[in-house]
Amino acid sequence: MAINISKLNVQCADCPIRHRAVCAKCDDDELAQLEDMKFYRMFEAGQTIVWAGDDLTFVASVVRGVATLGQTLEDGRTQMLGLLLPSDFIGRPWRGTSAYDVSAITNVTLCCFRRKPFEEMLIRTPHIGERLLEMTMDELDAAREWMLILGRKTAREKIASLLTIIARREKTLDVPLAKAPVTIDLPLTREAMSDYLGLTLETVSRQISALKREDIILLEGKRRVVVPDMARLLEQTGSDPISHI
Amino acid sequence: MAINISKLNVQCADCPIRHRAVCAKCDDDELAQLEDMKFYRMFEAGQTIVWAGDDLTFVASVVRGVATLGQTLEDGRTQMLGLLLPSDFIGRPWRGTSAYDVSAITNVTLCCFRRKPFEEMLIRTPHIGERLLEMTMDELDAAREWMLILGRKTAREKIASLLTIIARREKTLDVPLAKAPVTIDLPLTREAMSDYLGLTLETVSRQISALKREDIILLEGKRRVVVPDMARLLEQTGSDPISHI
DNA sequence: CGAACTCTTGAATACGCTCAAAACGCGTGG
DNA sequence: CCACGCGTTTTGAGCGTATTCAAGAGTTCG
Numbered sequence: 001m002a003i004n005i006s007k008l009n010v011q012c013a014d015c016p017i018r019h020r021a022v023c024a025k026c027d028d029d030e031l032a033q034l035e036d037m038k039f040y041r042m043f044e045a046g047q048t049i050v051w052a053g054d055d056l057t058f059v060a061s062v063v064r065g066v067a068t069l070g071q072t073l074e075d076g077r078t079q080m081l082g083l084l085l086p087s088d089f090i091g092r093p094w095r096g097t098s099a100y101d102v103s104a105i106t107n108v109t110l111c112c113f114r115r116k117p118f119e120e121m122l123i124r125t126p127h128i129g130e131r132l133l134e135m136t137m138d139e140l141d142a143a144r145e146w147m148l149i150l151g152r153k154t155a156r157e158k159i160a161s162l163l164t165i166i167a168r169r170e171k172t173l174d175v176p177l178a179k180a181p182v183t184i185d186l187p188l189t190r191e192a193m194s195d196y197l198g199l200t201l202e203t204v205s206r207q208i209s210a211l212k213r214e215d216i217i218l219l220e221g222k223r224r225v226v227v228p229d230m231a232r233l234l235e236q237t238g239s240d241p242i243s244h245i
Numbered sequence: 246m247a248i249n250i251s252k253l254n255v256q257c258a259d260c261p262i263r264h265r266a267v268c269a270k271c272d273d274d275e276l277a278q279l280e281d282m283k284f285y286r287m288f289e290a291g292q293t294i295v296w297a298g299d300d301l302t303f304v305a306s307v308v309r310g311v312a313t314l315g316q317t318l319e320d321g322r323t324q325m326l327g328l329l330l331p332s333d334f335i336g337r338p339w340r341g342t343s344a345y346d347v348s349a350i351t352n353v354t355l356c357c358f359r360r361k362p363f364e365e366m367l368i369r370t371p372h373i374g375e376r377l378l379e380m381t382m383d384e385l386d387a388a389r390e391w392m393l394i395l396g397r398k399t400a401r402e403k404i405a406s407l408l409t410i411i412a413r414r415e416k417t418l419d420v421p422l423a424k425a426p427v428t429i430d431l432p433l434t435r436e437a438m439s440d441y442l443g444l445t446l447e448t449v450s451r452q453i454s455a456l457k458r459e460d461i462i463l464l465e466g467k468r469r470v471v472v473p474d475m476a477r478l479l480e481q482t483g484s485d486p487i488s489h490i
Numbered sequence: 491c492g493a494a495c496t497c498t499t500g501a502a503t504a505c506g507c508t509c510a511a512a513a514c515g516c517g518t519g520g
Numbered sequence: 521c522c523a524c525g526c527g528t529t530t531t532g533a534g535c536g537t538a539t540t541c542a543a544g545a546g547t548t549c550g
Contacts, residue, residue, distance in 0.1 A: 069389075071389070071392075071393045073393070073397060073398075073483055073484065074483075074484045075483070075484075077397045077483075078397070079392055079393040079396040079397045081389045081392050081393070082389075092382055094379075099386060099389075100389070123371075123375075126368075126371050126374065129371065129374050129375060129378060130368075130374060132378060133374060133377060133378045133381060134339075136378060136381045136382055136385060137337055137381055139385055140381060140384055140385045140388060141344060143385060143388035143389055143392060144314075144316070144326045144327075144344075144345070144388055146392055147316075147324055147326050147388060147391055147392060147395055148316045148318070148324040148326070150392055150395035150396040150443065151324040151395040151442070151443025152318060152322045152323070152324045152443055153318075154505080154506095155505075155506065189527095189528070189529090190528070190529060190530095191528085191529095197396070198395065198396025198397055199506075199507090200506075200507060200508080201528090201529080202506090202507075202508085202529095202530085202531085203505090203506055203507075204529095205528095205529060205530055205531080206506090206530080206531080208529095208530095209529095209530070209531085221515090222514090222515085222528075222529065238318055238319075238320070238322075239318065239319045239320075399537080399538090400537075400538065434495095434496070434497090435496070435497060435498095436496080436497095444538075444539090445538075445539060445540080446496090446497080447497095447498085447499085447538090447539075447540085448537090448538055448539075449497095450496095450497060450498055450499080451498080451499080451538090453497095453498095454498070454499085466547095467496075467497065467546085467547085
């Protein structure tokens with residue numbers, strides 16, 4: 001199922017996520033230990049990486065590609081819980097099964113560690129735990145930001161919020177208040193957006209059409225959005241609360 | 246504003262949350278250091294502990310009482326993000342301002358640490374970081390569970406989910422599949438429930454009335470709910486996905 | 491007893507959903 | 521190169537759930 005290239009010799013030092021992933025704070029010696037443990041796995045767009053409830057014998061960092069974290073109700077309703085971009089972490093130490101569905105939406109490369117050895121290293125290497133704590137707290141903030149969006153925003157505000165959040169992530173530059181046009185490449189189908197926002201795909205489509213009709217966004221193809229004036233889009237988000245760094 | 250009893254001499258060894266809070270893994274020596282740093286603060290029901298955006302110079306554990314974590318949109322819409330029960334942690338190390346509103350809904354006692362000394366201790370005391378990581382991951386799971394509820398569940402399912410979650414927390418006993426009646430003391434007003442569930446208070450009231458009409462729950466006063474058959478209530482939750490530990 | 495809350499219930503409205511059909515985009519094969 | 525098919529997206533019409541607005545009942549406390 002997964003293409004498993006156990007020991008493809010990629011040097012951690014050259015790794016694109018070296019300074020943002022769970023290993024970010026590691027010194028040379030610690031990195032060497034991780035280098036020794038790691039193995040890569042690749043998944044094709046559309047493949048499922050794990051199902052909720054399945055055994056998960058490894059933890060991993062996303063090296064390349066985009067994956068989604070989601071949950072499904074028995075009757076098929078689904079809710080996306082997060083986008084996993086390069087450097088994001090998959091799995092939970094000390095837990096043997098995945099609580100969530102994880103799926104590759106583009107081709108994905110993971111840098112994996114078997115869970116047990118990783119847990120042991122986590123105990124004896126504070127640098128890893130410190131970084132993992134930071135990352136987990138960031139995830140928690142992101143999840144709570146989504147709770148506000150899901151619980152209290154209208155369909156239009158949800159769409160505008162999604163666009164600004166993806167824009168914010170693509171350009172790590174912070175809020176471009178300058179009137180320069182911003183281009184957003186959506187890694188998501190309309191359906192994936194609806195799963196993220198707790199809407200139907202028809203509602204997503206309608207709201208995007210409406211934003212386009214009002215010249216707040218332009219479409220280049222279906223998956224590329226140009227925002228001529230970011231400030232106007234931000235007005236449509238229901239205005240985020242005190243922007244929490 | 247806050248009643249500040251700086252050095253009320255309560256021994257950590259006798260503390261009701263000794264084994265669940267951020268200090269749970271600390272040995273005697275580490276505990277002595279915390280003992281030395283800590284100070285208590287008390288807030289009365291209804292008081293705000295911090296506003297989103299305000300400086301937060303301490304971190305704290307809830308010792309007694311119930312507080313809420315929430316966020317507010319400019320136009321006044323609010324979303325509750327979590328309930329803070331005894332042993333839960335408030336604040337984020339390395340961050341000087343609160344991202345959220347924190348309010349006491351009953352009288353609350355906090356065990357506080359000034360942020361800087363706590364951060365220093367966090368670095369030199371892995372036990373604290375390990376426990377904080379565990380707790381943060383639990384919070385993240387809880388937040389994601391709420392995302393599913395907020396995004397995909399109907400009003401009735403939301404109410405049933407809230408009741409089962411509070412029941413689950415009150416009795417740390419796991420799912421009482423036995424047909425024994427379960428009593429739930431709601432620490433929340435209808436409005437607080439609506440803030441939690443992303444509904445209006447009228448909808449909350451109507452759904453609770455409906456569950457009562459169908460004998461799925463009984464009310465003893467407004468704030469006490471008796472569930473004669475937990476299984477029947479669980480059926481109303483839209484059935485949680487694969488119950489994740 | 492009255493004031494201030496909290497909670498319940500009703501009636502009308504609106505927003506997003508469901509069901510349905512058609513347009514678009516893109517790769518494959520004739 | 522065009523025809524075909526499949527998946528994605530758009531758009532429409534009607535419906536249903538939760539909201540809004542409003543009034544009244546139930547509690548608690550000075």
